[in-house]
Amino acid sequence: MRRPGLWLLPLAVLLLALDSQFASAARPHVRSGRSTLSTSGAANTLSRRLMETCGSGCSNVLLTAGNFGVLGSTTVTNTGPTFVYGSLGVAPGANFTGMNDVTYEGNLNSNDSVSTKAQSDAHIGYAQLQAMTPTANLTGSDLGGLILGPGVYHFKVAAPLNGNLTLDAYHDSSAIFVIQTGTTLVTNANAVVTLVNGAQPCNVYFAIGSSATFGANSLIMGSVVAYTAITVGHGTSVNGSLIALGAAVTMDTNILTPTGGVSDAVWDGGVGRCAVPYSAVAPGVLCCAAVSGVVRLLCSCVEGGSDEATTARHGTRMNGSLNALGAAVAMHGVGARLGMVSWGVFCS
Structure with a gap:
């Protein structure tokens, strides 16, 4: 569905x-x-x-x-x-x-x-x-x-x-x-x-x-x-x-x-929709702009030697309240202990 x-x-x-x-x-x-x-x-x-x-x-x-x-x-x-x-x-x-x-x-x-x-x-x-x-x-x-x-x-x-x-x-x-x-x-x-x-x-x-x-x-x-x-x-x-x-x-x-992203109907190729870029502020914690709902990673990459194989994969669910600018949200899933850089999320 x-x-x-x-x-x-x-x-x-x-x-x-x-x-x-x-x-x-x-x-x-x-x-x-x-x-x-x-x-x-x-x-x-x-x-x-x-x-x-x-x-x-x-x-x-x-x-x-x-x-x-x-x-x-x-x-x-x-x-x-x-x-x-x-x-x-x-x-x-x-x-x-x-x-x-x-x-x-x-x-x-x-x-x-x-x-x-x-x-x-x-x-x-x-x-x-x-x-x-x-x-x-x-x-x-x-x-x-x-x-x-x-x-x-x-x-x-x-x-x-x-x-x-x-x-x-x-x-x-x-x-x-x-x-x-x-x-x-x-x-x-x-x-x-x-x-x-x-x-x-x-x-x-x-x-x-x-x-x-x-x-x-x-x-x-x-x-x-x-x-x-x-x-x-x-x-x-x-x-x-x-x-x-x-x-x-x-x-x-x-x-x-998939690793190629989502269809054009969802991905518009634009930038700047997040007033604050996602960034690793603590192991497994990311910051984003003022949005609300459930966020899912589309792509995640981790710097981290041998731990790379156990980092959070595409589709990892992140739950939390994102109603304030720059609010932190905890990431739950495989390898959530490591900091991440990411390039796309679904928000609903």
């Missing part, structure tokens, strides 16, 4: 769309508990969008598709209470099933111009991701247990993820991580993608050659673009977009948060 009366208050930052290209981060690196593999490869490029308060910014290869928490081709189905902190869309199909149990904070786009454009952008982005030159061939490996540095990691066929995959940005918040598969991506239950040393979910992409299946109660960081379908297990959370280019996206009691 759509929550009425939501307005986005920018946090005194300027969101700039940049057409410039950039080289992928250096030091592509794979680590496991047993061995280390260092590789080098040709430069790869992605178009860039700068979010000044979130480190050095986020890539936006998916363009308008990045506004969607879920984007299906034939249908989008859901079972159980699911939260999507962004839009849901389907095109060229038009069928949504189980939406009465979905709370979303963007738009519901059913085979309209918005979802059609998003699918087009997603197809272009997928082709770009799959065309990037691999810096390491991991065919036959399990992503679980690996520590990967910035780079493009290729699986000729399927990629399993059993356990924990760690992505290490080496303190470069612009570092890009791309996982390419020839066929499927399948995780076990309780699989985790952990980001450390400045890695951001907005710079993590899974380009899947057929379908992606996520086991129950997993935590996935990054956007997933599957050539066919995506199935998300019960209780799994994804900090990124789930995009199926050829079939359905199937949800089951999930929390899904």
